[in-house]
Amino acid sequence: MMVKRGGLRLRGVEKAYGTGEAAVCALRGIDLDVAxxxxVAILGASGSGKTTLLNVIGGIESVDAGSVCVAGEEVSARSPSALSEFRRTHIGFIFQFFNLIPTLTARENVEVVMELTGRGDRRRVPDLLAAVGLTDRADHFPAQLSGGQQQRASIARAIATEPDLLLADEPTGALDVATGRIVLGLIQQINKTGRGVVMVTHNEMASHIADRVLRMGDGRIVADELNAEPTDAVALRW
Ligand SMILES: Nc1ncnc2c1ncn2[C@@H]1O[C@H](COP(=O)(O)OP(=O)(O)OP(=O)(O)O)[C@@H](O)[C@H]1O
Structure with a gap:
């Protein structure tokens, strides 16, 4: 039986950037349970706190108050080194602008995270690249790849370490519609292997692939709706 992974429990999470009069309150008391x-897709206006929430879940940002529990582990109140250990073990990230290392090929970008984290099986790299449709571009550098191909390489990299939870920040934001649909399809496939996914998007249509849609406004979750029939990414139109 497939094991489902990557649950979340956030309680009273608050986060501000800066101090005193210049402080910007990005999260104002977030309570959230994710099975x-x-x-999960997160929508909301620019500046509403979506990326901050994702980064708090992924242990990229610390919190000022409250607790964050991911895949059964308490994340809040960890030291920076314990946080990076947590990220290595549990989290895969996908970003809007791919964040590949420009001096490494697609294959090497996947291999290097395995080396750095000591996780994943290097013999699986060809399979990972095949799964995202990049076999014939494996030895190309990021600058020699299209945006969609770079995002596919970054997806292979994100799952190379066998994470419990995939966090995607605007994964289709820099892509055309057809390419975005392919990337959303890959995200959906990864989710079907039992991994949790939290995806920030500006695209209402992209959120239709999710089991659940959260909307943020001014540092709070202002709506939380289950999607009874998530759409297959291949059928998305926008
Ligand atoms: N490093 C930072 N320093 C200071 N303020 C920040 C920082 N990062 C985010 N903020 C502020 O925190 C608030 C929430 O930002 P966040 O990036 O989480 O919003 P968002 O919903 O992801 O926005 P967008 O859709 O534009 O990416 C905004 O007011 C933003 O200006």
Whole structure:
């Protein structure tokens, strides 16, 4: 039986950037439970706190108050080194602008995270690249790849370490519609292997692939809706 992973429990999470009069309050008391294996989309206006929430879940940002529990582990109140250990073990990230290392090929970008984290099986790299449709571009550098191909390489990299939870920040934001649909399809496939996914998007249509849609406004979750029938990415139109 498939094991579902990557559940979340956030309680009273607050986060501000800066101090005193210049402080910007990005999260104003977030309570959130996500079941293991759920695919959650987060929508909301620019500046509403979506990326901050994703970064708090992924242990990229610390919190000022409250607790964050991911895949059964308490993340808040960890030291920076314990946080990076947590990220290595549990989280895969996908970003809007791919964040590949420009001096490494697609294959090497996948291999290097395995080396750095000591996780994943290097013999699986060809399979990972095949799964994202990049076999014939494996030895190309990022600058020699299209945006969609770079995002596919970054997806292979994100799952190379066998994470419990995939965090995607605007994964289709820099892509055309057809390419975005392919990337969303890959995200959906990864979710079907039991991994949790939290995806920030500006695209209402992209959120239709999710089991659940959260909307943020001014540092709070202002709506939380289950999607009874998530759409297959291949059928998305926008
Ligand atoms: N490093 C930072 N330093 C200071 N303020 C920040 C920082 N990062 C984010 N903020 C502020 O925190 C608030 C929430 O930002 P966040 O990036 O989480 O929003 P968002 O919903 O992801 O926005 P967008 O859709 O534009 O990416 C905004 O007011 C933003 O200006």
């Amino acid at each position: 293991p294996g759920e695919l």
